Amino acid sequence: MRLQLGSAFAAWLALGGEVVASKEEAKSNGVRNIAIIGAGAAGSSAAYHLRQYADEADVKVNITIFEKTGRIGGRTLTVSAFDDPLQPIELGASIFVAVNYIMYNGTKNFNLSIGANYRTASSQDDITAIWDGDSFVYETTDGTSWWWDAGKLWWRYGMSPYRAVNLVKEVVGKFLKLYEPPYFPFRSLTARAYELDLVKITAVTGEQFLAQHKIDESFSRHIIQAATRVNYASNLAYLHGLEAMVSFATDGAMSVNGGNWRIFDQMVKTSGAAIYHDTAVSSIGFAKAKTSASAPRYEISTRSAEADPEVVGTIFDDVIIASPWQFSNIEAGEGVIKHHIEEIPYTKLHVTLFASPFKLHPDFFKLPPGSKAPSNVYTTLAEGEEPKEGAEGVGKTGFYSVSTLRTAVNPKTNKTEFVYKIFSPKPVTPQFLSDLLGVQVPETFTAPTDEDRGGDNQNSGVDPISWYYPHWFYSYPIELPRVTFQDPILGSGLYYTSGIESFISTMETSALMGMNVARLIVDDAAGISRAAVPGSVSEEDLGMHEVKVDLVVEEPGEL
Ligand SMILES: Cc1cc2nc3c(=O)[nH]c(=O)nc-3n(C[C@H](O)[C@H](O)[C@H](O)COP(=O)(O)OP(=O)(O)OC[C@H]3O[C@@H](n4cnc5c(N)ncnc54)[C@H](O)[C@@H]3O)c2cc1C
Ligand SMILES: *[C@@H]1O[C@H](CO)[C@@H](O)[C@H](O)[C@H]1NC(C)=O
Numbered sequence: 001m002r003l004q005l006g007s008a009f010a011a012w013l014a015l016g017g018e019v020v021a022s023k024e025e026a027k028s029n030g031v032r033n034i035a036i037i038g039a040g041a042a043g044s045s046a047a048y049h050l051r052q053y054a055d056e057a058d059v060k061v062n063i064t065i066f067e068k069t070g071r072i073g074g075r076t077l078t079v080s081a082f083d084d085p086l087q088p089i090e091l092g093a094s095i096f097v098a099v100n101y102i103m104y105n106g107t108k109n110f111n112l113s114i115g116a117n118y119r120t121a122s123s124q125d126d127i128t129a130i131w132d133g134d135s136f137v138y139e140t141t142d143g144t145s146w147w148w149d150a151g152k153l154w155w156r157y158g159m160s161p162y163r164a165v166n167l168v169k170e171v172v173g174k175f176l177k178l179y180e181p182p183y184f185p186f187r188s189l190t191a192r193a194y195e196l197d198l199v200k201i202t203a204v205t206g207e208q209f210l211a212q213h214k215i216d217e218s219f220s221r222h223i224i225q226a227a228t229r230v231n232y233a234s235n236l237a238y239l240h241g242l243e244a245m246v247s248f249a250t251d252g253a254m255s256v257n258g259g260n261w262r263i264f265d266q267m268v269k270t271s272g273a274a275i276y277h278d279t280a281v282s283s284i285g286f287a288k289a290k291t292s293a294s295a296p297r298y299e300i301s302t303r304s305a306e307a308d309p310e311v312v313g314t315i316f317d318d319v320i321i322a323s324p325w326q327f328s329n330i331e332a333g334e335g336v337i338k339h340h341i342e343e344i345p346y347t348k349l350h351v352t353l354f355a356s357p358f359k360l361h362p363d364f365f366k367l368p369p370g371s372k373a374p375s376n377v378y379t380t381l382a383e384g385e386e387p388k389e390g391a392e393g394v395g396k397t398g399f400y401s402v403s404t405l406r407t408a409v410n411p412k413t414n415k416t417e418f419v420y421k422i423f424s425p426k427p428v429t430p431q432f433l434s435d436l437l438g439v440q441v442p443e444t445f446t447a448p449t450d451e452d453r454g455g456d457n458q459n460s461g462v463d464p465i466s467w468y469y470p471h472w473f474y475s476y477p478i479e480l481p482r483v484t485f486q487d488p489i490l491g492s493g494l495y496y497t498s499g500i501e502s503f504i505s506t507m508e509t510s511a512l513m514g515m516n517v518a519r520l521i522v523d524d525a526a527g528i529s530r531a532a533v534p535g536s537v538s539e540e541d542l543g544m545h546e547v548k549v550d551l552v553v554e555e556p557g558e559l
């Protein structure tokens with residue numbers, strides 16, 4: 001004891017002010033400072049798994065999350081019907097399935113209750129139907145979590161529904177290998193896509209892929225395309241086969257009561273990370289290296305609401321960019337991003353939530369007067385209607401889906417109303433809503449409040465729309481066929497999660513990339529090396545950059 005005190009004293013005498021610096025060094029000695037930019041699915045999962053892996057490997061990590069907004073979840077968020085927090089509704093990502101292990105385990109580990117409240121209300125007499133602009137091509141009264149059944153469809157589409165179900169199972173089986181060694185973790189998503197033979201599926205359109213596997217054109221158009229449109233705002237001709245399969249793999253879909261974002265919120269809490277809310281990272285640069293030999297470390301600047309950019313005091317060993325780069329507004333210093341981040345076109349999707357005492361009107365769907373309109377309508381193209389790309393691709397229906405989400409109590413009237421969600425490529429108009437509900441919707445969507453109208457108007461009738469919440473997103477990439485994917489490593493200690501979105505864009509896949517990046521960081525810090533995938537190929541072997549999409553199209557056969 002006395003000896004230690006003595007030597008510290010001696011050191012202080014010898015080095016003067018320097019001791020302060022070396023004490024700082026000693027304090028951070030062995031602690032890796034890790035910055036995560038963005039607290040969506042990817043960033044939250046990265047933080048959670050970093051903590052878990054680091055603790056297991058006895059690596060000390062100090063995690064700091066920077067989040068531009070005041071909340072956690074990114075594109076996974078709820079809003080409150082009638083501004084009542086007790087009536088939350090998913091505005092963004094709404095469903096996941098049991099093989100989404102990170103999400104599903106999250107609900108168990110964090111004791112979150114799940115509901116099967118898919119996009120549909122689940123009352124027994126609800127009808128779910130697929131509309132092509134002229135007529136309904138499919139209708140069901142099934143109160144189950146999914147709205148079609150291969151057994152019931154064989155008479156109409158023959159073996160196609162079974163083939164499609166088996167195809168989905170095979171593809172999901174291959175994808176799930178990404179969670180296990182030797183495929184997990186991965187430094188290159190492109191290499192894994194080849195190794196798992198998934199690139200054959202991403203290289204072709206959903207339309208080509210289904211045709212290769214002898215799935216009937218009308219089944220694909222009626223049923224599978226309705227799914228790709230509601231999930232990815234795209235026709236089968238403009239999204240790759242893998243995303244078509246993912247759209248169709250929603251059997252047993254579920255969501256977290258109170259909001260899916262709660263999984264990510266718990267992940268952040270459990271990780272013990274420091275989180276800076278309302279703080280956008282504005283630049284990433286190299287920190288001045290102490291010695292030329294050491295690995296680069298990073299300096300970050302942030303911008304809060306109105307303030308000027310500020311340099312963060314901490315120097316980071318690793319930085320994880322967990323948001324699509326092109327929307328992040330981050331400036332990277334010279335040479336920081338070694339692997340150029342390709343700009344990916346994203347879909348602009350309008351999500352319109354509203355409450356109304358009225359049901360969808362049969363006239364809108366050209367049904368006989370007095371008949372009952374479906375409560376959930378997915379759409380597809382009519383026979384012979386040309387599938388177009390992007391917003392034009394919506395075709396004559398003009399929307400991708402209209403769903404009755406739930407009932408909710410209007411606090412002004414204490415009456416139960418219906419809460420709807422519409423997905424469309426363009427903003428919804430009062431005329432469209434008037435036609436849909438069969439009642440005149442004011443140009444302002446919601447009627448003036450009672451106070452605005454004056455007291456004498458209070459009983460002037462029922463408001464067709466009592467609560468209205470329009471929003472638009474850059475929701476996901478336009479999932480065109482491709483054979484390369486942005487890899488998760490941008491430079492030494494610099495990671496990127498959003499490249500996985502043009503492979504598959506879901507909460508789960510973003511969370512998987514967060515988990516993957518966490519594993520890579522801890523592996524490197526702990527000196528853990530892993531066996532290569534047997535028979536794996538390097539990027540040079542693949543001649544990656546010369547691969548042309550149309551060369552990969554293959555005869556039907558095994559996947
Ligand atoms: C309408 C809609 C419906 C969807 N439906 C489903 C569905 O049913 N099921 C499903 O699985 N997926 C669905 N998705 C897709 C899913 O939401 C996304 O794939 C997933 O949430 C992406 O997560 P992420 O963490 O990669 O990115 P994001 O959720 O975009 O998170 C990025 C975070 O980074 C923050 N950020 C950005 N820039 C900065 C900066 N400079 N500094 C600090 N922070 C920054 C953002 O504020 C955000 O919080 C849907 C998406 C939309 C929009
Ligand atoms: C951990 O990170 C925070 C910033 O979030 C910083 O203030 C703190 O000094 C860091 N701790 C260590 C031991 O580096």
Ligand SMILES: *[C@@H]1O[C@H](CO)[C@@H](O)[C@H](O)[C@H]1NC(C)=O
Nearest residue numbers: 100101102104105106179515
């Ligand atoms: C999910 O939980 C199961 C059962 O505990 C476990 O075997 C599996 O590894 C977990 N997977 C992930 C991705 O967390």
Ligand SMILES: *[C@@H]1O[C@H](CO)[C@@H](O)[C@H](O)[C@H]1NC(C)=O
Nearest residue numbers: 108109110111112113114257
């Ligand atoms: C889990 O949640 C349920 C209900 O939400 C509650 O009754 C139970 O006590 C919780 N269990 C734990 C371990 O927190």
Ligand SMILES: *[C@@H]1O[C@H](CO)[C@@H](O)[C@H](O)[C@H]1NC(C)=O
Nearest residue numbers: 409410411412413414415416
């Ligand atoms: C609605 O019900 C609540 C509780 O029952 C009551 O306090 C409130 O006055 C009612 N409001 C209207 C407009 O009837």
